[in-house]
Amino acid sequence: MADSAAIRSLPGRANRAEAAAPLPRKPLHVPLRLPLRLPIGRLLPWLLPSLVIVGWQAAASFGLVSTRFMPAPLDVAAAGWRLAQTGELWENLWVSFARAASGFLIGGGIGLFFGLANGLSNLSEKLTDTTLQMVRNVPHLSLIPLVILWFGIDEGAKLFLVALGVFFPIYANTLHGIRSVDPQLIEMGRVYGMNRRELFWRVVLPGALPSIFVGIRYALGIMWLTLIVAETISANSGLGYMAMQAREFMLVDVVVLAILIYAALGKLADSLTRALERTCLAWNPAYRNT
Amino acid sequence: MSAATALRVEDASARPRDAGLAITLRGLSKSFEGGAPVIRGLDLHVPAGQFVAVVGRSGCGKSTLLRLILGLEEPSAGRVTVNGGAGAGKGAGSSKKIMFQEPRLLPWARVADNVAVGLGREIGRAERRIRALAVLDEVGLAEKAGNWPATLSGGQRQRVALARALVSRPALLALDEPLGALDALTRIEMQAMIERIWEDQGFTAILVTHDVSEAVAMADRILVVEEGAIALDVAVDVPRPRRRGDPALAELEGRILDRLLGRSA
Numbered sequence: 243m244a245d246s247a248a249i250r251s252l253p254g255r256a257n258r259a260e261a262a263a264p265l266p267r268k269p270l271h272v273p274l275r276l277p278l279r280l281p282i283g284r285l286l287p288w289l290l291p292s293l294v295i296v297g298w299q300a301a302a303s304f305g306l307v308s309t310r311f312m313p314a315p316l317d318v319a320a321a322g323w324r325l326a327q328t329g330e331l332w333e334n335l336w337v338s339f340a341r342a343a344s345g346f347l348i349g350g351g352i353g354l355f356f357g358l359a360n361g362l363s364n365l366s367e368k369l370t371d372t373t374l375q376m377v378r379n380v381p382h383l384s385l386i387p388l389v390i391l392w393f394g395i396d397e398g399a400k401l402f403l404v405a406l407g408v409f410f411p412i413y414a415n416t417l418h419g420i421r422s423v424d425p426q427l428i429e430m431g432r433v434y435g436m437n438r439r440e441l442f443w444r445v446v447l448p449g450a451l452p453s454i455f456v457g458i459r460y461a462l463g464i465m466w467l468t469l470i471v472a473e474t475i476s477a478n479s480g481l482g483y484m485a486m487q488a489r490e491f492m493l494v495d496v497v498v499l500a501i502l503i504y505a506a507l508g509k510l511a512d513s514l515t516r517a518l519e520r521t522c523l524a525w526n527p528a529y530r531n532t
Numbered sequence: 533m534s535a536a537t538a539l540r541v542e543d544a545s546a547r548p549r550d551a552g553l554a555i556t557l558r559g560l561s562k563s564f565e566g567g568a569p570v571i572r573g574l575d576l577h578v579p580a581g582q583f584v585a586v587v588g589r590s591g592c593g594k595s596t597l598l599r600l601i602l603g604l605e606e607p608s609a610g611r612v613t614v615n616g617g618a619g620a621g622k623g624a625g626s627s628k629k630i631m632f633q634e635p636r637l638l639p640w641a642r643v644a645d646n647v648a649v650g651l652g653r654e655i656g657r658a659e660r661r662i663r664a665l666a667v668l669d670e671v672g673l674a675e676k677a678g679n680w681p682a683t684l685s686g687g688q689r690q691r692v693a694l695a696r697a698l699v700s701r702p703a704l705l706a707l708d709e710p711l712g713a714l715d716a717l718t719r720i721e722m723q724a725m726i727e728r729i730w731e732d733q734g735f736t737a738i739l740v741t742h743d744v745s746e747a748v749a750m751a752d753r754i755l756v757v758e759e760g761a762i763a764l765d766v767a768v769d770v771p772r773p774r775r776r777g778d779p780a781l782a783e784l785e786g787r788i789l790d791r792l793l794g795r796s797a
Binding site: 426427429430431433434435436440444445448449451523524525526527 | 630632636640650681696
């Protein structure tokens with residue numbers, strides 16, 4: 243305390259850096275957002291996408307690209323408005339969302355269960371890990387023909403594929419997270435009288451959480467990918483189905499709309515996970531300001 | 533046991549030295565998985581409330597000795613007896629505490645919650661908080677109670693670890709090279725802080741260290757451990773508070789260093 247006060251009274255490094263401003267401007271690792279005012283810093287990531295859309299609209303309006311193959315953004319927006327009016331958009335959106343969410347919960351739940359079980363118990367790991375790793379090497383989308391035979395183009399098929407795809411990233415990252423919990427902390431917990439339950443809830447699970455979140459973010463990507471493929475190949479509702487129907491009738495604007503909605507949903511899921519990470523992992527300096 | 537508890541009620545506050553545990557080791561040996569013994573037939577008695585420093589070269593068995601005393605390792609032969617002085621042993625489970633070389637704080641728990649880890653399960657939430665804050669105040673970190681450990685300096689983290697070890701008012705505090713990773717000035721401050729709290733609370737302290745000057749500055753008695761046995765057992769009769777650079781301390785430090793270096797040369 244006394245020594246930190248003494249350090250503070252010395253001329254600060256930052257001040258000296260400002261005094262010597264004409265020389266090297268700023269060290270590379272200083273985050274860009276520091277010199278910027280907050281709103282600009284917030285808006286900056288959206289600059290490039292906005293420019294792309296404006297350029298795209300201009301190209302379409304001036305006839306540089308054929309709207310038969312690439313509709314203008316305004317046409318896409320109009321298609322969105324039209325489908326929203328008829329309720330078709332909301333229905334398909336809801337169907338796709340429900341499939342994605344339930345597949346994610348089922349597959350993620352099973353992955354979390356096996357990840358925890360195999361991380362905590364050697365017996366469980368010996369029994370199941372090799373089998374799971376073998377199944378993992380099968381590309382899950384290659385099962386589509388088989389899945390159609392088994393489930394038809396029913397809901398079961400989509401749920402099965404999404405759950406299967408989501409399972410492995412969550413399983414592998416949960417297992418890795420538990421394995422990499424600092425053994426010194428576990429010893430500390432034991433020495434300080436924690437029983438197995440306390441040790442799990444207060445040491446092992448929080449320690450594994452950053453890795454579990456990595457798994458969740460991977461899994462969300464796979465979730466959308468699997469669902470899109472499954473819905474385009476075999477479905478009679480949902481966003482993928484909507485896009486395929488539109489292709490049959492050459493409604494390019496609806497096809498592009500569906501693609502953009504998928505992108506937006508992916509971004510939304512990612513942002514939700516980030517927000518969740520920020521609250522759950524606030525203790526970790528790496529997550530505090532992302 | 534009941535007689536001892538009755539005694540404690542009368543003089544608990546008057547004689548803090550009685551709050552410690554006495555340690556007796558008889559013919560203690562320890563070997564790991566068929567290897568050569570790490571501890572060989574060691575005999576030792578530490579009276580309640582004494583501050584003992586254990587010094588020795590790396591691998592001499594001093595940390596194993598500490599873990600045996602704490603009951604973290606089972607002896608291969610011999611016996612460890614740890615029993616209460618008149619004021620010791622409120623809740624047998626919480627009466628022995630260890631402070632590691634690393635702080636080992638839970639990064640996901642705030643400072644006050646990390647300190648509360650040192651309290652047993654049976655204590656209520658409000659009570660835990662009050663006691664955690666009180667002991668944080670004692671180590672000079674009361675204003676950091678709501679911080680994450682990641683925001684503290686190395687010395688502050690080790691002070692939180694000290695608070696966690698002390699919050700249950702242990703009768704025996706084992707210190708396993710707790711200051712080894714700190715810079716020289718912080719280390720001297722921490723030594724003074726541990727010494728002051730030890731004088732206030734009267735627990736038995738066992739400090740494992742390879743810094744002889746630290747042992748000489750803090751301890752009542754210094755044990756030099758060589759090849760799993762006690763090679764030298766010296767009392768430090770210099771009165772407290774001790775001043776760094778005191779010639780008597782320097783002379784003692786020189787003697788112990790000669791012993792440690794002479795053997796291996």
